[in-house]
């Protein structure tokens with residue numbers, strides 16, 4: 001990992017802690033579980049509370065593991081020669097072209113998705129309950145991060161365009177304000193035939209939206225009264241100076257459903273990757289794992305808390 005001054009490390013830590021927002025990550029996992037077909041859904045529903053809670057483990061690890069940070073993003077512009085297709089899809093080819101050190105600086109999220117996917121297949125094959133949960137939670141996290149446009153650009157926090165703060169604005173503030181209104185029921189899962197290719201497709205579909213995320217806010221800020229753009233707001237039981245509610249509403253409307261669409265896609269892809277890993281592992285019968293735990297019931301307290309979290313926001 002590149003050596004950063006302490007200030008940058010602190011800034012990066014703060015940045016990662018806000019990645020997709022903890023609320024959004026948990027919501028994506030919750031709805032991904034609802035999306036799974038019966039054969040696999042029983043196991044995931046049984047462990048629902050843990051899968052939701054651990055949706056943000058990967059962000060917490062950024063604090064303690066040097067290798068963790070780059071797994072959540074990719075600065076596409078720093079890898080492009082001519083166009084997006086000039087970036088090698090496979091890790092070995094990319095490593096040969098750019099060198100591992102550079103890739104650790106520019107981020108590795110598409111390769112990390114593939115790596116976690118392979119780990120999940122192995123976990124299913126070995127029927128290792130805790131490994132399945134841990135790996136599925138991490139895989140879901142990386143897939144979700146790859147859906148955020150600002151996770152695919154070196155201008156990840158608007159620091160190159162005079163829009164510092166836009167990262168958390170787009171992915172945390174807006175989802176906390178409007179996530180409860182989104183329709184996250186996305187229909188059936190899909191068998192993913194080419195998981196590495198799909199990870200790149202997700203990254204590219206996010207990167208295409210980077211200009212819109214930035215330009216829409218830029219033009220809104222130029223047409224909106226400056227003193228109304230920010231205000232003191234209450235967030236996570238703290239009063240902070242941040243984008244005002246009315247400005248957030250205006251930005252959300254101007255984005256025209258983009259945040260909801262990216263969250264919907266995240267739910268669908270997370271469920272589809274989980275399902276595909278299970279198929280690839282030979283569709284192991286997970287009910288035997290549940291039978292072993294017949295006497296120990298799921299953590300109903302946690303489950304209720306999680307449900308309440310979403311219900312509260314609906315009202």
Ligand SMILES: [Zn+2]
Pocket residue numbers: 016019020058059072141145
């Ligand atoms: Zn993350």
